[in-house]
Amino acid sequence: MSFKVAFIGAGSIGFTRGLLRDLLAVPEFRQIEVAFTDIDDHNLEMVTELCQRDINENGLSINIQATTDRREALKGARYIFIVVRIGGLEAFEKDIDIPLKYGVDQCVGDTLGPGGIMYGQRGIHAVLEFCKDIREVAEPECLMLNYANPMAMLTWASNKYGGVRTVGLCHGVQGGHRQIAEVFDLKQEEVDIVCAGINHQTWYIQIRHQGRDLTGQLLEAFENHPEYSKTEKVRIDMLRRFGFYSTESNGHLSEYLPWYRKRPEEIKEWIDLGSWINGETGGYLRVCKEGRNWFETDFPNWMKEPAFTYTAGERGQEHGSYIIEGLETGRIYRGHFNVVNQNTIANLPEDAIVEAPGYVDRSGIHMTQTGELPMGPAAVCNVSISVQRLAVEAAVSGDDQLLRQAMMLDPLTGAVCNPQEIWQMTDEMLIAQEIWLPQYGQAIAEAKLRMAEKNPLPTKNYRGAARLQVKTIQEMKENRKAASKNAGEADKSTERPAASKE
Template sequence: MPFKLAIIGAGSVGFTRKLCADILSVPEFEGIEIALTDISPQNLDMIARILRRTVEVSGLKTRITATTDRRRALEGAKYIMNTVRIGGVEAFETDISIPLKYGVDQCVGDTICAGGIMYGQRGIAAMLDFCRDIREVCPPDHLLLNYANPMAMMTWAAIEHGGVNTVGLCHGVQNGHRQIAAALGVPMDEVDIVCSGINHQTWYIDIRHKGRKIGRDELLAAFEAHPLFSRQEKVRIDVLRRFGFYSTESNGHLSEYLPWYRKRREEIPDWISTDDWIHGETGGYLRHTRESRNWFETEYPTMLKEAERPLSEWKRTDEHASHILEALETGRPYRGHFNVRNGGTITNLPADCIVESPGWVDRFGINMVEGVTLPLACAATCQASVDVQRMAVRAAVTGDVDLLKLAVLHDPLVGAVCTPAEVWAMVDEMLAAQAQWLPQYASRPGRGRAAAH
């Protein structure tokens, strides 16, 4: 069943290789075309060589093309994947360093908070360009699979303002599912879950082991007794204790979405573990990214050598993309958790926001389970983020500096730390530092500045 898949941001060598190996593991897909596009010719050449070797070794008919001309790569593509990070490490550094000057301490900075909101401003400006090309050169039944963060904002912009059929994909639910099984001391395939909310703030509202429901007290006891999780996941465990439900994201992620755990610098060490960045280290993901940004260059010969192994030896991952395409093209059903426009999926979140919740995929498309009602505390934390996301998306689309500042002002952690005047000054500083990636604000560099004083 031939079709064309285009990958925007394919220069993310390791991730692109994993996604493509998963897709090429589907027997019916051996005759597809995979069109790679990226702004880095060097990275593009590296991933193209890996995939071509994989195809050759496995005797597939797959066609691998690579070009820096995005529109050319997109032409005729039924499926598109977006994995970009606009501004790279250079912009990311200012997402973390400038807010830190104002007391906003972030571990990751890619979802909400000051860094995530500015990351969204850069990403949405590019996303709208991607969507214009997709509308113009892709077939009408196209589907955009967005892997880029901030997931909810990018997907929201693509659907509402880009006019492109889009689903957002993340592996947070799978990782949390895996961790819950480990805490309980049972195989993952024996644990079934229903997880619902918004991306990176999704809640395991139903957990069953071989059909038996796992309640808060049993899950809490399992995490508190675990030798690693008990010290690495202090925020998540505290939220589980108080809310009654476990959250998908890592300790470092969750701690910066809430107003309670990172607002006093001297108390942050009480809630984090520094044995790995993901557990809450200040600027932890930035440090990790800096240290690993060129790993694929030093490890490239090894990766190229590994590409000589036939795909029959590849263990397919639980990333959603290949399973969705397989279900759509073959009719074999797939159950997962997807980021889509809410509609009636979650009853106590706004209809226009992007939710992450269970759904099924088959030849008829992606079909969400409707009528989920979140527990009140879970819904409240999601709602606070949704309000920030809505303002941030609209600001990114319109170039409205005042609305951007209001979005940052209403962010839970920023609001717990900063005064309004500090927020206005912080956003002005970030706009100046990131101007080269923010074309929508180019004509309004000073709007709203006077209100800070």
């Protein structure tokens, strides 16, 4: 079986190496073509060297085509993985630090909030360029598998404006599934779940074990769990008030809502600093910086360690390889995928990107109709969908008025800032990220004039309610295993330390 798979943003060690392992664990895929492309030739070279070593150690004859020429990598590709971070950590830092000046305290800032909205502006512009190349040089009817955030916005733009069939993929459902099994003291494979919603705000609307419905027992199980009762306070509170558990982590979920991060003095009541994902200010930015610094420093040692083993037992839970396996071999795979709604969830907008159960076989990806989401969770999702729609249209058109409206309607931003502050914050973020936002040329020029001519509103010298320092290389050397795990995994929070004792 031979076809071509391309990775855009292949310099992302966490996703690229793991997804390649998952693909090449499929026996029929031992002769596929693999292409890597990235704008950073140094990262591309390191990741290619490591992945090629894995391939060689597994006795395969595949030679990775690595190039900074994106069109060359995409030529003839049947499947394309998007694993980019547009703007890199430089832009990501601005997504976190500028909103903090206005009191907007984000944990991750890559899906909603000012950070997620601006990340979407950068990402959509780039992804539509990818789509143009794909339409022109890739295999006809190729499938784009998007792992990049903001998941819903990028997948929305690709399907609506990019002219490329795109499915968004995430590991949030699998992470919450593991937790649910744990609180009931069951094995994950014994617990059957149905989730529905939007990416990072998907809800476990049905939980069964051997035909018995456990959904109504979930709140008590989480409240009594010795660890999660301390580390998942936002998720448990939402479960208590809305009736269903959210797929998203405590820290992520807290920044999509107007209630949990609006007052600095209250934030620590809802989060835990045992792990960044529980709510640390700028926590994901910190661990990404640490991961980058460690990989750069420690790369020679990575080449000395045992190669990844391409076997079924070592295969991860990311959906991508299983989707391709289903399409190519006919083996049926069930997962939760991000697609254009089209009545998959009856009470969410038709044009929105929803996350819901689907099946894959040789004939395609088939979404199940899950009916209506419960009214409360649907209302929470619809607030985010309104922000996403405005942000997508703003990114495509370069209309900064729509961008500002998206910022105003963002739940956390609206809970913290007044309209004048939101307008000025948007000006600052546009100016700071100018090099990644060519569609906003005129708007940025006008923003610069405003910031120069008027007396700006006062801002805060605020680092956030729960900001931790980036670890030094020396500090990371004290626990090399943890540092390498952080650098090498796509899901940087699979194993979480115990709750903090503060």
